Amino acid sequence: MATFSVRSPATGDVLGEHPVGGPEEVADAVVRGRGAAADWAALDWAGRRTRLLAWKRSLARRMDELADVVSAETGKPAHDARAEVLLALVHLDWAARNARSVLRVRRVPSGLLSAHQRSFLGYRPLGVVGVIGPWNYPVYTPMGSIGYALAAGNAVVHKPSELTAGTGVFLASSFADAVPDCAGLLRTVTGPGSTGRALAEGGVDKLAFTGSPGTARQVAEVCARSLTPLLAECGGKDAVLVGADADLEEAAEAIAWGAMANAGQTCAGVERVYAVESVHKRLCELVVERTRSLAAGQHYGPMTLPTQLGVVERHMKEALSSGARAPLGGPESVAAPFVHPVVLVDVPEDSPAMTEETFGPVVAINRVRDLDEAVERANASPYALGSAVFTGSRAAGLAVAQRLNSGAVSVGSVLGFAAVPSLPFGGTGESGFGRIHGAEGLRAFAVPRSVTVKRFAPYADLTSFATAPDRAARAVELGRRLHARF
Template structure:
């Protein structure tokens, strides 16, 4: 597949002089407990950094175990009354929350971009999906289903009830701060639970702003936010004896730590972890469509996306042509600060530490003789920018094609045999997402059934909808976000049997 392709030269487009957010746009930075922000004078604090230029946007409190305990106590006090509301009442509150997000959509998008460095179109999409998540769960809360009440044992009527779990602890990641919070908040509240959420210490601003915006819509204690580090706040949430479930979106390492801690109290665990999504392109695929789709699906949010189309397995007969098309498409991506405007498509890595981690993968791939057809290097200047990269001639089992890089990096491998392609696609510890590209109708049905991933797209990648579940197998965790399956995860069934013999 070796070929010569003229590489693109990326320039980081810098923002305007006017900042994305003003001081008045920033949220209060205390913990949000029982609908009040805590006093924060004299507390240890964590810098919140803009990764596009390294400047400090704000600071938040370093949470303690005692802070978590106070938040859990508030959630416990509110849980019974919240659970007793009929679904219609909870649904109406969720719709009002969605309305409030609509009214503040531009502010939330600008705040998200200022904190994460992601392009404004990506942040606007996050906010739109946040709104839709609350709208969907408001409707789903009113239409939950259970097994029909009936006489299954002679003379006895069985009724299956669906109840809230109680208090749920949530830990959210830095790549989609508000959207991943919404994926948890909406079904948790819709099912009648109360909650305590710990946003990533790197990206807490939109979660805190959300709390500020909806404080008058929810009863005190139903929704609580504690900021801080996972080693303290997250650990206390997962081990707290009065929390009934812990839900985390994050790394495999974080998931293992949460599951271990939760096992002490046998609480339920919901984990949405990493991914290394294979993209299997057969010789009859529409290569131009695949390349165009991957331009977005591989590099959305600068590849800091657990479902990113980052590992291409392409039939050797069409590999050269597909590579040419993909490199051409990737070369047109616009890199820059979110303040550079709506044309920016690729932002920075979230932090200096993550930037160094991704650069390490690039360096090791180069040392192993793996060639970048485009990109392959960090970009000069302020901020944590890395050039969109496509590695070609990647051998089976190479580190860059096996491990989750979580950056703007795609690897291309070739295959000759369908069974081998499927085996190699499945040969990963992850099982979150994959895609298959073919015009053969029978293959389009058969191959997805043989792929061990929670979501498999056919002739597309990274298309999501609130009505369908999202979650993985194997090292990608368990439990489902979105859809009515999320409501199932955040509730429990109770069988009540009535002796009706007379």
């Protein structure tokens, strides 16, 4: 079988060799997963919870081991890798403990017309879920699908990014070690985009994909041929809105972290800032002050995907040639494999630095007349994933948050929603569709099942030819009058 190498983005050293999974290998993983899924679904809620929590505890004990793999493959500092693993543990814990309460069978009202029926709503597992994960957060992001899909009663076949294949292999092997009686429930297949395509064509019951909008469209086209449901998380161009009465020190600190952490390689990271004109200059000074001291290679790692260096450089050059200023950094900040911090000011709204996902340690801070204009500009983006609001009062910030199109908003912080497992995460437009995390994330990997149980014979059974016509007519007329009146 053909193999490929995973290399350190910082040094270029080979970290591991992995097989290239083709259609046969992927199909075999799906078939074997389907057998494991049947046994897993047959367990009661308590049985699944016990096993998932055992895996969680094992991952917690092996945090440093997993973080070392993540750090080596992505280049991110060890502390950031450990924090990523912790976030994944928080979500796995929530999914395991809350699956029953969210997905269990429950009674629902039947309504007057069907008062003779007792109605129930429940959820059944899909079967086998395919997960195509990203390289920027190779544990936290795919686990938002893997953990919730498993908790909902499914088997999972995971195709990690070819840049972080070792992380994906670790996740599957750690599950097998922690839960040996369900060892085949989580399987990893490694390889490039062709392996992901094979997974989309491989007969899974749903596919969860994280990546670019362009690749998502290709995946959607493949899934459409077999009507395979798709959940797509496709990145963002997240905005921070800063009001005239905001705490600028607090806002600047949050912006600096949100834009520069993980070298800006965060789908819900800060890329755009809209500050009311009266505080724009001071905010820019504070953001520059905080980012100037950051050191690439120390506070954040290299660009994990080498080709992203060209995207970052192009965005900066086009912004500056269109009239923007750079109080910190510029094209010279690109020094492969790193990009040093860049702050842009007054970038034209039609510049790629404002319309396309930069995915690097670059933040653009533009001035606006007021928060109304800030909302308008934030919502003008084709992306709608996350955003943040800083105002003098939390109530005012919440009011602004309600007007934003993004799928998640933090008031007084950035990315606050990422660590709250009960909140769903996802976007619309170029940011994709569907939700992971929270109750919505559990339901995303289950199928609703409606059941009615007849309690007694109704006055007029409208589903029987034996019902006298006059009696059926009276029942329909009574219903019509009720709905016409109330």
